[in-house]
Amino acid sequence: MSQKKQMEEYMKQVEAFVEEVKKSTGLPIVPDQRTGAALWFDQRELSIRYTISVERIRKFFEGLAEGKVYATKCKHCGATYFPPQADCPKCRRGDMEWIEITGEGELLTYTIIYTKPASFAHYPDYTVGIARFPQGVNVLAWVRETDPKKLRVGMKVRLEVVRRQPENYLTYELVPVDEQG
Template identity: 45%
Template sequence: MSIKSRPLILIHDIPITKTKMFWDGLKEGRIYATKCRDCGKVYFPPQADCPKCLKSNFEWVPLSSEGEIETFTESHLKPQGFTHYEKPYIIAIAKTPEGVKVMGWLEGVEVSNVKVGMKVEITSRIQQDGYPVIIFKPKNT
């Protein structure tokens, strides 16, 4: 016995007042993290308030445009609203020289050629729907 399921769509506003520099940076191809001036902790994605010391004394830290793949997966499911993406696609996490781990879409390579440790260029772009996304592309070594 089963119950027929139906899609549940939730749309909400994401407050970005304190993280606006991150979103503006993505529009220009730059990636930023936040660093708490009180305890020194670096956060990505950027935080509006420090979860460690509960202060709001942050500075913006530009991240390197280079990284190394730590893990990846090939997805055959396309989230609703991602109609412009072809299936399958690769999602990966890359570690920057600053030690920050960033999640993004890995493009320009077949999944069979992706390896942990692969060097990538980290950038961003505006999608057809107007939202910025982080993109990884293999570095030519």
């Protein structure tokens, strides 16, 4: 079954369940399957598929295809930006250079996501973190660690380009640096 079909099947089941609950309680509030937290299931369907121009940050996407993650740096004031910005908001100039985010970053904070938005419901529980890299940028990304108990604030992480499944598109993740290796 295609991923789209799977999502449609899943949403049909959820909708049928919400209808049952609504009949007895009068409200479209259902427990999250995993945590039991109360979830409001909106009664209007909102479908969003957007296209935005990425022409001025094209280099960023070309970088992903080469396994690199790029930030931008203002040639005028030296400020660095991630996600990359084509213009510097500080000096309002478009004179930017591309810098690769490399080396070891420091994990500043992280959180494990158990209750997911509908468009992320098909993923297993995942961890989102923010890391500070030597180039002076903070990167928000999923953290690759099957056992979140091993994570700690201040640990070293590196950035790695990955193909997110099942959508099969390029993105990047924070990967803890194996201190033994």
